[in-house]
Amino acid sequence: MVLGGERSRSPVPVVDEFDNGAGLDAHVLCRGRSSAAAVSIATAQLADAIPTPMDSAAVELSAQLQAGSVDKFLSESFNRQIGSFKGALVPVIADALEEPIKTVVADACKAQMQAVEGRLSSLETGQKTLESGQKLLLEEVAKINKTLARMAHSPSLPDLSSTSASPASLPDLADVTASPFWRKPDPTMLFINVHGRAKVNLRTIYRSVVELATAANIPEDVYQFNGDPYDCLFDLKFTGPSAARQCLQFFQSLQLGRGRWKTQEVADSSGTMHKFYVAPDKNPAQVRKEVLAKKLKLSIEALEGWSKPIFVRKATGTLLVDRRPLLSVTITDEFSAGLVWSHANRIQQGLEQEIVEGLLKEIIEGSSP
Numbered sequence: 001m002v003l004g005g006e007r008s009r010s011p012v013p014v015v016d017e018f019d020n021g022a023g024l025d026a027h028v029l030c031r032g033r034s035s036a037a038a039v040s041i042a043t044a045q046l047a048d049a050i051p052t053p054m055d056s057a058a059v060e061l062s063a064q065l066q067a068g069s070v071d072k073f074l075s076e077s078f079n080r081q082i083g084s085f086k087g088a089l090v091p092v093i094a095d096a097l098e099e100p101i102k103t104v105v106a107d108a109c110k111a112q113m114q115a116v117e118g119r120l121s122s123l124e125t126g127q128k129t130l131e132s133g134q135k136l137l138l139e140e141v142a143k144i145n146k147t148l149a150r151m152a153h154s155p156s157l158p159d160l161s162s163t164s165a166s167p168a169s170l171p172d173l174a175d176v177t178a179s180p181f182w183r184k185p186d187p188t189m190l191f192i193n194v195h196g197r198a199k200v201n202l203r204t205i206y207r208s209v210v211e212l213a214t215a216a217n218i219p220e221d222v223y224q225f226n227g228d229p230y231d232c233l234f235d236l237k238f239t240g241p242s243a244a245r246q247c248l249q250f251f252q253s254l255q256l257g258r259g260r261w262k263t264q265e266v267a268d269s270s271g272t273m274h275k276f277y278v279a280p281d282k283n284p285a286q287v288r289k290e291v292l293a294k295k296l297k298l299s300i301e302a303l304e305g306w307s308k309p310i311f312v313r314k315a316t317g318t319l320l321v322d323r324r325p326l327l328s329v330t331i332t333d334e335f336s337a338g339l340v341w342s343h344a345n346r347i348q349q350g351l352e353q354e355i356v357e358g359l360l361k362e363i364i365e366g367s368s369p
Contacts, residue, residue, distance in 0.1 A: 187280075188247050190236040205266045329360070
């Protein structure tokens with residue numbers, strides 16, 4: 001009899017339906033034994049309870065249990081079970097995720113395309129702004145060049161270096177008594193002189209001139225080369241309806257810009273190379289202007305305290321300091337000349353006008369027209 005609140009201390013035997021106590025509860029049999037002994041008892045009971053066709057599986061199970069690889073056994077059992085529906089589960093998941101993935105990718109691509117279009121629009125706007133700025137800059141540079149040219153040229157006399165000078169501005173050459181001092185230069189004539197007055201063969205220098213003309217795309221049959229068989233001075237005369245244009249084309253092809261020229265050399269009879277120079281036709285007034293400008297340059301550079309280099313623009317007789325016009329020599333007649341000043345640059349350089357004009361007077365009095 002069991003009183004209320006107490007448990008019976010007598011063990012209750014547990015017996016299954018098998019004979020000879022084979023069905024005893026393994027928990028009861030293993031109570032109070034070690035882990036290894038309990039595993040052995042449980043294995044033995046399982047081996048007795050499994051029918052004969054399963055003996056090999058029971059033996060394998062028993063071996064795994066005795067080896068302590070229960071986790072491995074469970075993992076392999078799980079993998080075998082999950083493998084049966086794993087193949088069917090993947091397509092289902094893929095179908096379920098296809099539309100969301102497409103939506104995410106489409107949104108990302110759209111956002112990136114919008115960003116690229118925005119950057120391209122900004123680039124096009126910047127390009128238009130740059131082109132507009134460059135156009136304005138070129139216009140301002142053209143205005144500055146025009147102003148400099150006007151400052152460098154005498155306002156009272158024509159530019160004698162220009163082949164397009166108006167005939168009305170020059171004396172009428174119909175009168176044989178008129179002085180050739182102001183004659184109009186021939187726009188179809190070029191003169192060639194060898195450096196140091198070295199004498200060279202006419203045929204040799206002609207070949208050099210032909211090479212330069214061919215490089216300028218000028219055929220050999222549109223000009224004539226004249227001179228003595230062995231001399232240092234020669235002339236090149238262009239003929240035909242386009243003579244003036246082709247003469248200018250050839251002369252400009254020799255100029256590389258910034259005072260640099262193509263190599264113009266010829267060999268003498270001993271094989272020594274000599275430079276030769278090509279110059280347009282000039283009247284005596286232009287020649288005198290260039291001579292006076294060069295001599296005045298040397299006189300100013302010789303002044304005490306002067307240290308800056310001076311450059312001469314021969315076509316206009318202009319002296320430049322710091323790449324800006326300082327003054328221009330003008331020819332008034334065969335025996336006199338004057339100066340046109342850029343006073344802003346003169347004041348900046350600290351140059352006295354009376355001193356320079358005195359230098360020019362000394363040069364004129366000491367030179368012949």
